[in-house]
Amino acid sequence: MSCIFCKIINGELPSRKAYESDAVLAFHDITPKAPVHVVIVPKKHIDTMNEVESGTDDAAVAELFQAARQIARELGIAESGYRLINNCNADSGMEVSHLHFHLLGGRNLGALLSKVES
Structure with a gap:
């Protein structure tokens, strides 16, 4: 599989991990758009949110949100605020076809970011 996120999950490409469980991996973006x-x-390859199977993928998707909360607390941005972004398909700006969320924070994000690349 040529999915860059699957290669990171499988340890074929390096990453700086922020969270890991049996079902979810979180890592620091190599081209950050915020501090x-x-x-x-x-960890299971799902192309986009459109392909999430109700009943089958519910626990993994729920854990994505649980991981976001935990990471925000651990990185000290839970109280000041953070943004959680999911892009779905080309018109949204999605560049990697593997379901994922961007967790951004560490500064005032009141204005929309020009583009969060996937």
Whole structure:
């Protein structure tokens, strides 16, 4: 599989991990758009949110949100605030077809970011 996130999950490419469980991996983005920029992915390859199977993938998707909360607390941005972004398909700006969320924080994000690349 040529998915860059699957290669990171499988240890074929290096990453700076922020969180890991049996179902989820989170790592610091290599081109951060904010002082804190972590990518949170399910270890199971799911192309986009559109392909999430109700009943089958619910626990993994729920854990993505649990991981985001934990990472925000651990990185000290839970109280000041953070943004959680999921892009879905090309028109959203999605560049890696593997379900993922961007966790951004560490500064005022009141204005929309021009583009969060996936």
